[in-house]
Amino acid sequence: MRCAKCGATAVIGMRQHRLNLCAEHFVAWVPDMVARTIDKYAMFAPNERILVAVSGGKDSLALWDILIRQGYETEGVYINLGIDHEGYSDASEDKVRAFAEEHGSVPFRVVNVGEVYGKTVPDLAHTRRGKRVCSVCGLVKRHIMNRVASEGGYAAIATGHNLDDEAATLLGNTLHWQSAYLLRQAPVLPETHPRLARKVKPLCHLYERETAAYALLRGIDYVEEECPYAVKAKSIVYKGLLNQLEHRSPGTKLQFYLEYLHAREDGLFRQEEPAPIENTCPQCGQPTMATGLCAFCRLWEKTP
Amino acid sequence: MRCAKCGATAVIGMRQHRLNLCAEHFVAWVPDMVARTIDKYAMFAPNERILVAVSGGKDSLALWDILIRQGYETEGVYINLGIDHEGYSDASEDKVRAFAEEHGSVPFRVVNVGEVYGKTVPDLAHTRRGKRVCSVCGLVKRHIMNRVASEGGYAAIATGHNLDDEAATLLGNTLHWQSAYLLRQAPVLPETHPRLARKVKPLCHLYERETAAYALLRGIDYVEEECPYAVKAKSIVYKGLLNQLEHRSPGTKLQFYLEYLHAREDGLFRQEEPAPIENTCPQCGQPTMATGLCAFCRLWEKTP
Secondary structure, eight states, X not given: OBOTTTOSBOSEEEGGGTEEEXXXXXXXXXXXXXXXHHXXXXXXXXXXXXXXXXXXXXXXXXXXXXXXXXXXXXXXXXEEOOOOGGGHHHHHHHHHHHHHHHTTSOOEEEEEHHHHHSSOHHHHHHHSTTSOHHXXXXXXXXXHHHHHHHHHTOSEEEOOOOHHHHHHHHHHHHHTXXXXXXXXXXXXEOOSBTTBOEEXXXXXXXOHHHHHHHHHHTTOOOOOSOOTTTTTOHHHHHHHHXXXXXXXXXXXXXXXXXXXXXXXXXXXXXXXXOOOOOEEOTTTOOEESSXXXXXXXXXXXXXX | OBOTTTOSBOSEEEGGGTEEEOHHHHHHHHHHHHHHHXXXXXOOOTTSEEEEEOOSSHHHHHHHHHHHHTTOEEEEEEEXXXXXXXXXXXXXXXXHHHHHHHTTSOOEEEEEHHHHHSSOHHHHHHHSTTSOHHHHHHXXXXXXXXXXXXXXXXXXXXXXXXXXXXXXXXXXXXXXXXXXXXXXXXXXXXXXXXXXXXXEOTTTTSOHHHHHHHHHXXXXXXXXXXXXXXXXXXXXXXXXXHHHHHHHSTTHHHHHHHHHHHHHHTTOBOOOOOOOOOEEOTTTOOEESSSSSOHHHHHHHTOO
């Protein structure tokens, strides 16, 4: 297998692009792909300040690495959820901290949920029967991310979702015909309120194995373990199914996602203006669709 | 495993319904489910005459069996496609003929494509490069079915598509975001022209293993082989994937199909009136969207 650019021994073959590359050219190709993705979906402008949500995993650290190298003004934010199974959250925080130091001490902050709010995410989920940990965790992370972005005046929140993540989410939403999600899943979720920043996914055209290979070749030290709560998540099942299809027909995952975006663009779904967000949570001051406390504050309110 | 109705030994467990049944109660339950499906989607009225498209396989023969037992006035139509791989088409025709005789010589006709039109479907597909056999075959069958139904004055054409067929088709249409199909796949395709009869799928709530079990328990002798051209069809891959999900979460296949119908009913997709069909093929006289010959006649026209 030879590199398509220089003829050297290739380290990776991307069958969906019919492209084999050597280490050097692959490490250059990934940021190019990210730059084209940022451009294609008009994610952000070169002068905009970006908050990068980093988990300590390969995807978010690869994303941060690429944005730093491309000269964007970024700040990393790590939310320590307090998952202590084999020290998961603290070990992840260490990886992020080490990354920031190695990258010339780029701006970086930690929000420790247990210290700031008095309870960790597993504590919260435990005392809120009927709510799954992943759903509580998502709510907590979105709230904190929005708050930090709003306070810091960031133009956008960038997350490390790769194509496999997006395709698995799409498959799950499709298998259950989750209309609300099918109407809006996208590489860019626009700002719906001055205090709810734009969300962008610059890795959404890259396969998981490509972000992993990039992190490896760049020597990025990341947490390899899946979140212990996510191990049984449906998304892992969906990724497995999509990989079976991909194996049989290279490009299936990418087409599934891109053709969904095209079909929506072409008017497959009903047209819907997002409802304006007019209320403010009396407790945290964040915008909310609820009339009283926002969902995040209700979460704590109801916890014994 | 005990029958939920009588406590006898159950022969089948339907995890998606949490229902185990003995042979006697299962053989009564299947036609009940079919009757409820016909009713739910207003497929046809008791006095309407139904053309049943029979292939010699378990599904279409089980369907015909059920409709006959329920007192519907039916005629079976078998389209002999001229597939001679191990005598596939002729063997299938023999099964249908034997079935009709065993059921009190119910009305039944054969349209032999090779004899009527001078070429078999494999011949046709061979001389039409770029068109796959399955696509040629679908076009030929639709044309003949419409013609027979129109000439015989049938209210509807009933086909034996089961839930696995429908869910696999839906998954394929979803993985490629085939908008035209996603906007109209349904248990009933209404009559769009006086000469294009309503199409109905009364088995669309039954799993493949249930129609197979019904045929077995009723002693229906059917062709067990898949069509030799369908063996590599994507639909078989999609059925396999859906069965993996079903195994993990019983009911997934059924929900995937039903929730799609609900989501569409609830307005997930854009609203679209089907375009009126205003032209008539100058050769065969069937209605067509084309301005000259219909797609069926063009198929023969261009064949050397």
